[in-house]
Amino acid sequence: MSAIVIDELVKDYGEIRALDQVSFAVPEGAVLGLLGPNGSGKTTALSILATLSRPSGGRATVGGFDVVDDPARVRELISLTGQYASLDESLTARENLTMFGRLTGLSRRGARQRIGEVARDFGLEEFIDRRIGTLSGGMRRRVDIACALVTRPQVLFLDEPTTGLDPRSRQSVWETVATLRIQGITVLLTTQYLEEADRLADQIVMLDHGHVVAEGTSETLKARAGSAVCEINLQESADLYRARTALAGLALVEDGESTATTPHPRLGVAAPDGMATVAQVIARLQDHSIEVFDIGLRRPSLDEVFFRLTGTDPESADSVTAAGDIGPAAS
Numbered sequence: 250m251s252a253i254v255i256d257e258l259v260k261d262y263g264e265i266r267a268l269d270q271v272s273f274a275v276p277e278g279a280v281l282g283l284l285g286p287n288g289s290g291k292t293t294a295l296s297i298l299a300t301l302s303r304p305s306g307g308r309a310t311v312g313g314f315d316v317v318d319d320p321a322r323v324r325e326l327i328s329l330t331g332q333y334a335s336l337d338e339s340l341t342a343r344e345n346l347t348m349f350g351r352l353t354g355l356s357r358r359g360a361r362q363r364i365g366e367v368a369r370d371f372g373l374e375e376f377i378d379r380r381i382g383t384l385s386g387g388m389r390r391r392v393d394i395a396c397a398l399v400t401r402p403q404v405l406f407l408d409e410p411t412t413g414l415d416p417r418s419r420q421s422v423w424e425t426v427a428t429l430r431i432q433g434i435t436v437l438l439t440t441q442y443l444e445e446a447d448r449l450a451d452q453i454v455m456l457d458h459g460h461v462v463a464e465g466t467s468e469t470l471k472a473r474a475g476s477a478v479c480e481i482n483l484q485e486s487a488d489l490y491r492a493r494t495a496l497a498g499l500a501l502v503e504d505g506e507s508t509a510t511t512p513h514p515r516l517g518v519a520a521p522d523g524m525a526t527v528a529q530v531i532a533r534l535q536d537h538s539i540e541v542f543d544i545g546l547r548r549p550s551l552d553e554v555f556f557r558l559t560g561t562d563p564e565s566a567d568s569v570t571a572a573g574d575i576g577p578a579a580s
């Protein structure tokens with residue numbers, strides 16, 4: 250069964266159509282990554298699902314309850330961690346958690362017990378008695394998420410849980426999300442980071458200007474960006490011409506000229522057969538006694554998928570210059 254269903258959802262802010270007939274569903278217990286650049290409508294979608302904002306058209310249900318007709322029932326099932334943390338800096342993590350627990354109706358004893366569980370499950374014990382003001386960004390984010398978990402939600406909305414965090418803090422938030430998955434909580438998280446969606450999400454929905462431009466698993470989306478490429482870096486530039494000859498008949502997608510900045514010229518061969526193509530390339534180069542510096546199979550990244558579908562790079566919203574990153578492989 251689907252924990253969340255969105256059906257042709259529309260949201261207008263005056264002239265601005267923030268969501269335009271958006272439809273998707275999140276199965277119970279799944280992690281769905283809503284991916285899109287700034288202003289694509291991610292927070293708007295979460296606000297509607299969290300009953301904080303009313304849709305202009307279409308429908309949305311959470312746990313089978315309509316967000317417009319049954320907002321109270323929906324709120325019993327959900328928790329939301331906003332794009333900007335909402336902790337009291339002057340209180341400790343435990344005090345913040347207690348406040349959340351008490352506000353949502355737990356008894357003093359119930360709150361204490363639940364906070365103990367959450368702290369253990371999500372690794373907060375080390376710093377739970379420190380003031381928020383003294384915690385790192387990653388620690389704060391984890392406390393913020395933990396606050397949303399005190400009420401044992403069935404569905405958790407995380408709006409850009411790792412934006413602005415350094416790689417290590419991001420990693421710790423990723424571990425938190427992994428724990429949520431183990432606990433069977435349905436998670437809808439938004440992100441601008443393709444890598445994050447790739448790592449965390451069972452299903453990805455790509456949004457652009459309020460439209461769903463693609464959805465599927467990371468693997469199916471990548472498959473849409475075309476086949477993998479066997480990348481070869483030659484030891485010697487002087488071998489470039491001979492290498493082209495050795496690889497004649499294979500589909501060359503990078504020809505060494507464009508990577509003049511590296512000492513090892515690079516060739517790319519479309520590799521629809523994956524490692525079998527790599528093996529074939531190695532054999533041919535060996536037959537011609539051409540020395541290889543490095544060789545590997547590069548699968549298309551989600552960045553390429555997004556770029557192909559929208560012409561923009563989600564991690565730098567409107568940078569059409571990202572075309573250079575894809576190179577001839579995309580053509």
Ligand SMILES: Nc1ncnc2c1ncn2[C@@H]1O[C@H](COP(=O)(O)OP(=O)(O)OP(=O)(O)O)[C@@H](O)[C@H]1O
Nearest residue numbers: 262265267285286287288289290291292293294441
């Ligand atoms: N309260 C509002 N009033 C008017 N316009 C709004 C409001 N909230 C959002 N918008 C507009 O709706 C569109 C979608 O905004 P939204 O905040 O949902 O994007 P987002 O994908 O969450 O972006 P970001 O990655 O920057 O958080 C934008 O054009 C934004 O300017």
Ligand SMILES: [Mg+2]
Nearest residue numbers: 291292293332
């Ligand atoms: Mg947002």
